[in-house]
Amino acid sequence: MLLIKNGRVVDPATQTDAVLDILLDGGLIADLKPGLEVPGAEVIDARGWVVAPGFIDLHCHLREPGDESSETIQSGAGAAARGGFTAICPMPNTHPVNDNASVTRSIVERASAAPVRVWPIGAVSAGSRGESLAEIAAMKEAGIVAVSDDGHPVATAKLLRQAMEYCRALNLPVIDHCEEPSLFAGAVMREGPRSVRMGLSGMPAATESICVARDVQVAELTGGRLHIAHLSAAESLDLVRQAKRRGLAVTCEVTPHHFTLTDDDVQYDSRFKVNPPIASGQDRQALLDGLADGSVDAIATDHAPHEPAKKDVEFDHAAFGMTGFETALSLAIEQLYHSGRVGLGRLVELFTTGPARVLGITRRIAKGEPGDLTLFSLDHPWTFHVEESASLSRNSPFDGRSFHGAPMMTVVAGRIAWRR
């Protein structure tokens, strides 16, 4: 039994913001009220901390199977726990691709020893090659929570249509990495004054928004659930807003690096190389606005670890991606909460009820619910040192950055998965 006392319980799902004690027992939330006393329970004093429903990360890469020198399920889940995440959704672009139930089962099995819940995302198409549908129903039975060909867009409107119709019947969201391939080809950063100055090949914002426009129309055609991964452009966000206004089941996520950095921050340092690329200042502002006004449904990390051999090379040749679990909440507190852009309830929503809604599940602090909680401080001072990360990879541009606000404890199924 775990008794979390004196924390400020903030739960958007139940509209709670009050100092309450929470008792966890048998993996579930057993009780919730002020002044709980339970003899024999391990007591955590959460005074001064926020106690939120367990954070969900809709978008990460764990590299297992196939690239275990960059990350394993165990190491990635360890980093996620340090970031306050209680459930993470790894994308299927492993080797082999998670496009059939045996790969899904193997991931789920390997994840059983992990400190946080691992909810795999299956491929849309066989091998994520964009030709024919993957074995989605079988993967669902084995445990996937969504489908995506992440790393690439769903190749054609026709394939997307089939996937959305099929997944509508299976009640799964289709997550798309939106990118028009011909505009993307050869590009390594966002096109703009910075790319022209650096002589790096840039892609315009329309690389993403052209594909978002296609996807929204296919969502309308099929009535399926569409989720736009790592949205990075103002035009894309406008398309999502319009779709929501028309009542379509369209959602989107934004990463911490896209709402924190702009292309002016990009150096000849491959830690800044990520896809979609770090956007312009105007785009970043639009993302911050969307995070504040409710147009953005979730913050997702797109945690993308890469071993040094893939990153310590010329910018042009480096792999896309940066790690993100351990800095996500602190960046969100810095950029959204301390800046006054969003209140505490909305901040928590972006990590909890928001992503839960995308997956079509509930996430709340109530008796009988799973004992997954994220405890964090809004002002704890700390500095992120990548050498201390639990990830096997070191590709974070936030190494050395100091924060006020941090995850303090991660509780999964009633047990402490990590504490600061």
Add this chain to the structure above:
Amino acid sequence: MPERIGHLLAIEPLSAEQITFFLDQSKPFQQIQRHPLKKLATLRGKSVALAFFEPSTRTRISFATAAARLGADTMSLQAASSSLKKGESLIDTVHTLEAMKPDCIVLRHAASGAADFIARHVAIPVINAGDGLHEHPTQALLDALTIRDRRGGLEGLSVTILGDISHSRVARSNIHLLSKFGARITLCGPAMWLPRELELLAPGVRRCSRIEEALDGADVVIALRVQQERLNEPALPRDEYIRQFQLTRSRLAGARPDALLLHPGPIIRGLEVESPVADGPQSCVLEQVTNGLAVRMALLFLLIGGTGGIEDLPHASD
């Protein structure tokens, strides 16, 4: 003098004073090119690694000759013979070179930022001999030396740069350099090679898509090489380029009568420049080559000759 490694990675961060100092330092090395005996012993015992990861004839020979005339040895690595083809990383290749204890590395690479990247990983000076589309600083310096000799100064010039600006490291380095001396710079070429962001590179830069207008009153015309492979992109038929942008005698007549023509070479005659223009009295092309030796000798002398690096050159007063 501070213990610092001086690199030459780009023109952009340099001040006009640093560039002027640099050009002044090149003067004695220009004179050496006219001597019957051109070899000095200044850098005897020193060695220069020439790491060329992209095909280059002129720049490589220029650096090799500059090193030889200063008495330095060179170790040369070329793309075709490099271990890159065997999958070795750039860092590993450069560390291998560094282990042979050269006194500096001259790096040519197809990736923008490659020189910056390598400079962070080695303990000896790095000279950028062209990195992707980013910069080619020694080219801009030799161009500036050529212009200064012919015009008596660099201040307040009207300069027109013609061709594929967006894919040109020569254009970027020249824009940064000449702008620091107050040049009015007009960029001219096909619109898709002329993104508006180029105007933000430095003060005094404008774009113009009509060559006649771009050349009007120019003191200096820099024609860039048009890379055939760019013409193969879904972009522009060769004949369209020639019709609209080839530098012909009649077009050059719109510039000032004493306007200089510079070209970084190699010239593709009949494409970017009409042959009679390339060979005409306004052409500085061969002077550029000779000045390239002087500039590179001065650079090697400054960086490894024991008198400190470019970082130690006088700084701008602001």
